[in-house]
Amino acid sequence: MARFLVRRLFFAIFLVFAVSSAALFLTRLAPGDVTAQLGAFASAAEVERTRAQFDLDRGPVAQWALWMSRAARFDFGSSFLYNRPVGALIRGAAANTATLAVVALVGATLLGIPLGIITGSRRGTASALIRGVSLVFLSIPPLLTSLLLVFIASRTRWFPAGGMTSVNAVDLSWSAWLADVALHLPLPALALALPLAATFERLQAQSMTETINQPFVLAAVARGVPANDVIVWHAWRASLRPICAIYGLAIGALLSGSFVVEYVTAWPGLGRLMYEALRARDVYLVAGCAAMGALFLAIGSLIADMLLAAADPRVREAQAS
Amino acid sequence: MRKAGLTLLGLVIFLAIAAPVLAPNSPDKVFSDLLYAPPTDLHVGYIHPVRLVSRLERRFEEDEAVRVPMELFTRGRFLSVDDTQGPLLILGADAFGRDIFARLLYGARTSLALAVLSTIGALLIGAIVGGIAGYAGGLVDELLSRFSDFILVLPAIYVALALRAVMPLVLPASTVFAVLTGIFALMGWPIVARGVRAIIASEREREYAMAGVALGAGPARLLLLHLMPAARGYLVVQATLLLPAFILAEATLSYVGLGFPDSVPTWGTMLQEASNVALVGDAPWMLAPAAAIFLLVLAVNLTVQGVGRAPVQLEP
Numbered sequence: 001m002a003r004f005l006v007r008r009l010f011f012a013i014f015l016v017f018a019v020s021s022a023a024l025f026l027t028r029l030a031p032g033d034v035t036a037q038l039g040a041f042a043s044a045a046e047v048e049r050t051r052a053q054f055d056l057d058r059g060p061v062a063q064w065a066l067w068m069s070r071a072a073r074f075d076f077g078s079s080f081l082y083n084r085p086v087g088a089l090i091r092g093a094a095a096n097t098a099t100l101a102v103v104a105l106v107g108a109t110l111l112g113i114p115l116g117i118i119t120g121s122r123r124g125t126a127s128a129l130i131r132g133v134s135l136v137f138l139s140i141p142p143l144l145t146s147l148l149l150v151f152i153a154s155r156t157r158w159f160p161a162g163g164m165t166s167v168n169a170v171d172l173s174w175s176a177w178l179a180d181v182a183l184h185l186p187l188p189a190l191a192l193a194l195p196l197a198a199t200f201e202r203l204q205a206q207s208m209t210e211t212i213n214q215p216f217v218l219a220a221v222a223r224g225v226p227a228n229d230v231i232v233w234h235a236w237r238a239s240l241r242p243i244c245a246i247y248g249l250a251i252g253a254l255l256s257g258s259f260v261v262e263y264v265t266a267w268p269g270l271g272r273l274m275y276e277a278l279r280a281r282d283v284y285l286v287a288g289c290a291a292m293g294a295l296f297l298a299i300g301s302l303i304a305d306m307l308l309a310a311a312d313p314r315v316r317e318a319q320a321s
Numbered sequence: 322m323r324k325a326g327l328t329l330l331g332l333v334i335f336l337a338i339a340a341p342v343l344a345p346n347s348p349d350k351v352f353s354d355l356l357y358a359p360p361t362d363l364h365v366g367y368i369h370p371v372r373l374v375s376r377l378e379r380r381f382e383e384d385e386a387v388r389v390p391m392e393l394f395t396r397g398r399f400l401s402v403d404d405t406q407g408p409l410l411i412l413g414a415d416a417f418g419r420d421i422f423a424r425l426l427y428g429a430r431t432s433l434a435l436a437v438l439s440t441i442g443a444l445l446i447g448a449i450v451g452g453i454a455g456y457a458g459g460l461v462d463e464l465l466s467r468f469s470d471f472i473l474v475l476p477a478i479y480v481a482l483a484l485r486a487v488m489p490l491v492l493p494a495s496t497v498f499a500v501l502t503g504i505f506a507l508m509g510w511p512i513v514a515r516g517v518r519a520i521i522a523s524e525r526e527r528e529y530a531m532a533g534v535a536l537g538a539g540p541a542r543l544l545l546l547h548l549m550p551a552a553r554g555y556l557v558v559q560a561t562l563l564l565p566a567f568i569l570a571e572a573t574l575s576y577v578g579l580g581f582p583d584s585v586p587t588w589g590t591m592l593q594e595a596s597n598v599a600l601v602g603d604a605p606w607m608l609a610p611a612a613a614i615f616l617l618v619l620a621v622n623l624t625v626q627g628v629g630r631a632p633v634q635l636e637p
Binding site for chain 2 (some may be wrong): 004015018019023025026029030031032033135136138139140142143144147148151154155252253254256259260263264271278279286290293297301
């Protein structure tokens, strides 16, 4: 297990390094730079000063080396767009994205897995109905769910139609602020969770059906184990492997989905920040966002691997060797 | 299930191909008095022309006294009315007073063409890389597999976003089409390559491959003519999964303003026009492209379910 963890750690470091470097070079080599944000009336001296401030007067490789050496000391440069250190900006945005993603993931799991157990082990009208609804939600990707939910919210006023806090949030006390966020969270979280829940339901149902047809389930029934116990404690446990495998992919999907959802519902997360940074050619902010996203990916795939190992002893042995 | 999916898919493709005949109006024609006009009520054989009552309140009224006959197969269109009498707007009009139904059909052409070309590109690259990796084995296999696995880990939409965002923001439509096709193909191939690699690697150990070698077939001939056909079914399934993913990717990029220019009708640019919540509340027919995307993805999901594979639709 220790060797496996060390290998994953090296992979994580490589991923963060490669992705942030690629983002830095891409932004740097793109036509135009951040001085375009100064406007048409900026003097040549001002443009020069700004370029020097963001190390744009150096060559791309020299700038990259400088950024790397600073990043090793946890100094990620500063953002032109926000005129603040990138590290602080990223921390805030990453926390918002993580909150959204975790709530959506937990919600999708709690909704999708039990429904999948039902549809995978039972026939009948209820099961067919769930299957149909699930197929519909599978076909409404986050871009459409978020648009639809914002549309519904703006019509019914059940939820705020966007943002993470109300306009007056800065004046609120800590607990009132938290309640305010909790009111804004359901819409983007639901937009992200619904398609994912449908995916979980379909996968769990398929895996459940395959497991139930195996001899050991029949054997358990023959020994007189009650039907519900067989389904949950015998069949479900054995059917978990493909579900755990999908969690590794779900992290990437959550990050991708959260970009769209954050954009549509104005949630101040990592995706929105990266989009703004890319458009403004804010080099260090782009690199910082990319590094943070890569870190999320690495952590996510590590958790998925550990889940897989917990669910299946065969995987555990393969990882140990 | 599978039949329903294939029928729906065929219908969408037919609507896209037949757009110039099926659309009652040109997609670029501006009806300046009918901004955000609601869908025209269809009666059997005729419509009442819609007149603007108040531009500020966006109120429209049907002129019940006048009956404009709907004609089949005249003016080179399937169903149309006399232009001087008032337009036939099956799905209403958008912010510029353009026919949403016509734009939806023409948009399907751009969106589908882009998705189909990207899919072909991704399948080609994936088949070549996967084929070489599976056939060669050893170090080549290791390097190619590691590389494709690395791209597979990345969330595709961010990479597409980054690649598109670093190009000049305003580009002509044809350039955007080429650029997006390239980006999507480059993002889509690793999943194809991974499967093809596994299939080729196991097929080349089979007797018929040995027989081919014994009869003097070179690597290229063996790979392309003998081994690759084994991956045919896999490639078809991947194509059906990639197609909606690319449609969505176009929609997402156009939605955030990094896709096609606003004047070009695609499902993405139309969706962007519907992004103003306050307006959409009054003109919900602007959400027609969302319905179109939903139907297409549903068609693919129904089809794939019939094939009996997990409908994994994780990347938006």
